[in-house]
Amino acid sequence: xxxxxxxxxxxxxxxxxxxxxxxxxxxxxxxxxxxxxxxxxxxxxxxxxxxxxxxxxxxxxxxxxxxxxxxxxxxxxxxxxxxxxxxxxxxxxxxxxxxxxxxxxxxxxxxxxxxxxxxxxxxxxxxxxxxxxxxxxxxxxxxxxxxxxxxxxxxxxxxxxxxxxxxxxxxxxxxxxxxxxxxxxxxxxxxxxxxxxxxxxxxxxxxxxxxxxxxxxx
Ligand SMILES: Nc1ncnc2c1ncn2[C@@H]1O[C@H](COP(=O)(O)OP(=O)(O)OP(=O)(O)O)[C@@H](O)[C@H]1O
Numbered sequence: 001x002x003x004x005x006x007x008x009x010x011x012x013x014x015x016x017x018x019x020x021x022x023x024x025x026x027x028x029x030x031x032x033x034x035x036x037x038x039x040x041x042x043x044x045x046x047x048x049x050x051x052x053x054x055x056x057x058x059x060x061x062x063x064x065x066x067x068x069x070x071x072x073x074x075x076x077x078x079x080x081x082x083x084x085x086x087x088x089x090x091x092x093x094x095x096x097x098x099x100x101x102x103x104x105x106x107x108x109x110x111x112x113x114x115x116x117x118x119x120x121x122x123x124x125x126x127x128x129x130x131x132x133x134x135x136x137x138x139x140x141x142x143x144x145x146x147x148x149x150x151x152x153x154x155x156x157x158x159x160x161x162x163x164x165x166x167x168x169x170x171x172x173x174x175x176x177x178x179x180x181x182x183x184x185x186x187x188x189x190x191x192x193x194x195x196x197x198x199x200x201x202x203x204x205x206x207x208x209x210x211x212x213x214x215x216x217x218x
Contacts, residue, residue, distance in 0.1 A: 002030020003156030009060030038208035081155035120152035
């Protein structure tokens with residue numbers, strides 16, 4: 001059985017400010033890719049951050065398999081993987097080390113971490129970059145390394161925030177195919193994107209405007 005994330009009447013504010021996400025309701029279901037679209041500043045990153053347990057609700061909530069998400073540690077323990085917009089990699093580690101450290105932190109043995117790292121970097125076409133420092137990789141290679149790390153973790157939920165923005169056409173298609181493969185293995189995938197074509201190829205779409213859900217497909 002897969003993992004389901006229910007966002008119910010969610011509002012989120014930064015600090016004491018006005019909510020930038022207002023009364024958003026949507027469900028991320030196992031085996032499906034949900035696109036989150038909308039103009040810059042609409043609240044896509046805020047929604048994914050709240051789903052990842054990084055931002056607390058001002059109203060409403062986020063639940064994973066019926067249990068309210070408390071914080072990031074709780075979300076991680078429930079298999080909610082986030083590939084953040086700014087990639088979140090450690091620049092002074094190699095691409096391979098970034099994956100291995102994340103895997104070992106989840107309790108995977110070093111040998112298994114090495115195997116999963118090699119397999120995941122290969123899926124992103126990065127076998128040749130395994131031992132290269134992240135700070136020496138191109139922007140697109142860094143973005144693909146972050147995706148490789150997210151995929152290697154094999155969570156029940158994958159939140160991918162604008163993970164194709166720096167990629168060429170071939171790599172963009174490769175990553176979109178991999179996101180759909182993740183859904184194919186039963187993960188609930190949420191993909192924030194500016195790309196209407198990529199969104200149209202997803203199973204469902206949540207469109208945000210000024211922090212409100214304007215149009216929901218699927
Ligand atoms: N750390 C922060 N502190 C205060 N306000 C913030 C913070 N991060 C985002 N915001 C505000 O929240 C709103 C939503 O931002 P968010 O980053 O979620 O939008 P987005 O749809 O992901 O945009 P983009 O497509 O440009 O990445 C914006 O008005 C933004 O200015």
